[in-house]
Amino acid sequence: MYWRWLWLCIKMIYQLLCCSVSMIFFCFNVFWLFCNLAIPWCTLSLVVVCVASKFVKLQRSPNEKRLLSLLSAPDDWPSYWPIANRAAGYDAPENSKAAIKKCLTRGYRNVLLDAGLTSCGEIVIANPSRLAVAQQPLSELQKLNITEQHPMGSHFEAESVTTLRQLSDYVEAEATSATLFLRLHDNSARMLDQLQKFMAANEAFTQRTIVISRSPLAIYQLRKLRPEIICGLWHETYLSLAILKSSTLITSIYGAIFRNIIAPVIGISVVFLSKEEFNLHIADLWRNVGVRPIVYMVNSPNEKRYFQKTMKIQYLTDSLRSEPHLLMKA
Known part of the structure; x- marks a missing residue:
């Protein structure tokens, strides 16, 4: 009886070793197959994509001088460096005419505004994270007083949500020196169709706007x-897994x-990059492909001085x- 159990144990250990060796050889064969087939095919696929991209690419900007005039020249220091997010939404009600006016009064002409599409198909200047733009018609949104949502709202006159048409009229009449960065929060076909029709019919607005x-x-x-239309890409971090971020090869690719x-x-002309993942090398790489990098979000004086003086x-x-x-000065 004892010898029988001993024999069974030896037999099981032998079978376990055989299975382990087989698994090792299987893994080795799979790795060999990947190295000899997958990697060359991946390389070939990448080459095909690069070649194909040359035939479908769009011209970046038909007028480079217009882009430079929109962003303003370094001679305009210090107003050259900052772009006011939501028209400096910490200083005045965000995305409001009052905020735009305050920026221009201070001598800053670069203003970024949010754009969303209402349920009735109207493009409005509003932050969708604060207002349910897509779920409401324009008539309901314009009943709201957007200055009430700001800590210093009592210092400003009541103002409703602005449509793209109203913004264009205001800029044409009161803010002729402003450069607008229109950030799209709705990328649907309906939004793009409405926007391109509007910009086709409003040449002056198109000339001063970067989408x-x-x-x-x-x-x-x-x-x-x-x-x-001059466009820019808002580049966000999609590599959320730490193991992917830690891989230099993956982040480089x-x-x-x-x-x-x-x-x-x-055919973008500018790119917005997170300050956490920005350095001089990345800036040079973007400039080498003809794209101007812009960093977000920079709020402290020391950070601003760093990006002005060093970067x-x-x-x-x-x-x-x-x-x-x-x-x-203070």
């Missing part, structure tokens, strides 16, 4: 319809796809009160 979107496909579709394939194909990069900020030159 920003996080969707490369939306930018491509818009510029395919209207190549004269990911960045190269955006810079060397997507950016030339859709020499324009930045997006929520407040113009913390500009270094203003604090130095």
Whole structure:
């Protein structure tokens, strides 16, 4: 009886060793197959994509001088560096005419505004994270007083949500020096159709506006319809897993796809990058493909001084009160 159990144990150990060896050989064969077939095919596929992208790419900007005039020249320091996010939404009610006016009064002309589409198909200037733009018609949105949502709202006159048409009329009459960055929060076909029709009928507004979107496909579709529109990409961090971020190879490939394939194909002129993932090397890589980098969100005076003096990069900020030159005067 004892010998029988001993024999069974030896037999099981032997079978376990055989299975382990077989598994090791199987893994080795799979790895060999991947190295000899998959990697060359991946390389070939990447080459095909790069070649194909040359045939479908759109012209970046038909007028580089117009882009430079929109962003303003470094000679306009200090107003050159900051771009007021939501018209400096910390200093005045965000996305409001009062906020735009305050920016211009201070001497800052670069203003970024949010754009959404209402349920009735009207483009409005509003932050969808605060107002349920897509679920409400324009008539309901315009009943709201957007100044009430700001901590200093009592210092401003009551103001309702502005439509794209009203913004265009206001800029034409009161803010002729403003450069508008219109950030699309709705990238649907309906939104793009409404926007391109509006910009086709309002040449003056188109000449002073840079359209920003996080969707490369939306930018491509818009510029395919209207190549004269200057567009920018809002680049967000999609590599959320720490193991992916820690891999230099993966992050390099990911960045190269955006810079060397997507950016030339859709024809963007500017790109908004997170300050956490920005350095001089990345700035040079974007400039090498003809795209101007802009950093977000930069709010502290020390950070602003760093991006002005060291990086020499324009930045997006929520407040113009913390500009270094203003604090130095104070």
